[in-house]
Amino acid sequence: MFGGTPLLALAVAAALAAPAFADARGRAYAVAFVTAFALYFGLTALPEAWPGDRWLGDRWNWAGGLLAAAGMLALAAALVRRAGFAWREFGFTWSQRPGSFRAAVLVALPVLALNYAAMTLSHFRLPGVPLETWLYQATVPGLAEEIAFRGVLLALADRAFEARWTIGGAQFGWGGVVVTAGFVAAHGVSFGIAFGVAPAALLYLWLRARTGSLVLPVVVHNVWSLSVYAAHL
Template identity: 30%
Template sequence: MMNDFSLYCAAMFLGEIIFILPFILLSPQRQYRYIILLFAILLGDIIVTVSPVHLSLHIGHWNWIGKTLALLFSIILIYVLKLSPNAVGLRLPQTARQWRDTALGIMVLMVYMSVIVFVSGDPSSPNPLENWLFEATLPGIDEELFFRGVAIVVTSQAFPQLRFNIPQWVAPFTITTGMFALFHLFSISHGHVSFNWLSTLAGVLPISIGLYVIRYRTGSVFSGMVAHNMANLTNFFLTTS
C-alpha cells in the first residue's frame, strides 16, 4: 500500500506527464534524451527538497536541509550536464533596460504580495529571526536556480522547436511554471500531505509567471532570486506580529 510520500511523488510525476506530454506531441523532432532528462531532474529536485521533511530531519523550524540539498543538486546538474552559465542565467543584468526591468519586477511582485495578504486577511504569525533568515535566502536562491535556470535550459534542449509556429519559449514557460505551481500546491510534513489550492492559484501561480517574465526580460537568474525573496519577505513583514 502506498504511503503519503509515495502518493506525493506519484502526483508530481503525473503532473510532469500532464505538462510535458503536449509538447512531445507538438515537437517535430523529439529529443528523447533530453525529454527523459527533463522528467528525471524535475522529479529529482522535488524528492531531494521534500525528503528531509518527510523523514522529519530538521534544523530549526524550516526546511534548511532540503533546500540546501536542492541547491547543491542544481549546482551538480550545471557541472555534470555542462550547462552554460549564461544560458542558466548566472550573470547580472547587462543593460540599463535589464536593470530597470529587474527593479520594476521586484516592485510589482512586492505590491502583488501585499495585495494578496490584505485581501486574504492572513493571521499574524510570530516573528523569530529564523523566519527572516530563511525567507531572505534559500527559497529564492534554490527555486530560481532550478526552475528558472537549469530546468529552462533542459526544457529548451528537449523542445527546441514546436509545430504550428508556436514560439519556442512556450514550452519552458509552461512546463517550469506549471511544475513550480504544482510543487507548491501540495505540502508534506511528517508523512502527511496537504492541499493548498487557494494560495497556489491566487499567490504562487501569478508570482511564478512574474518570475519567469523577470528571467526572460533580464536574462539573469539573480534578478529572480532577489524578486522571489523580496516577495516572501513582504509576506512575512505583513503577517508578523
C-alpha cells in the same frame, strides 16, 4: 519549502512535457527534464527522511533546500561538460541583457507592492514570526527554487521545445509553461494557493527571460516570500 504533492507536480510537468517525447530531437531533453525534476524533490525530501532532528534548524528544511540547490548545480555542471550546455543557458550569470535591468525592476516593484497591499487586506494575522523564519525566507526558497525551476529545469525544457513567443520584451517557450505549471502544483492544488503562487511564478519566469539571469528572480523571490509574512503581522 513546498506545500503541495511532489508526485502530483512531477505528474503535471511530465504530462505537459509529453509532446516532446514524440520528437526525436526533444526526447532526450524531455527525459532529462523529468529526471531532474524528480531528483530535485528527492534531494529536498532526503534530510526530512533522515532519523533525528532537522539539520541546521528546527522549523524549516534548510538542509533539503541547500542539498537540492547543490544537486542542481552539480547537474548543471555535468550538462555543461557532457551535453554542450552553456552556463548562461541556466541563468548563471551576473550580467543582464542590455536595457533589461531597468525594465525588469519597473515591472517587479509595482507587482511586489500590489501583492503586499492585497495580502494586508486579509484578516489572517500571525502572532509573531521567529527569527529563523525570516532568515530562511530571505535565503533558501529563492536560491534553491530559482536554481532548479528557472535555472536547470527551464534550460532543459526549453531545449525540448522549439516554439517561442515574445511578451514584454521577454522570449518564452512551451518549456516555461511546463516549468511554471510544475512549480505551482508543487506548492499546492487548492484554488487559493494556485491564485497566490501563479502570479509569482509568472513574474519570476518573465524576469529570468527578460534579463537572461537568475539574479533578479532570486532576489524578487525572496522578497516575495518575506512579504507574505510581513503582510500578516
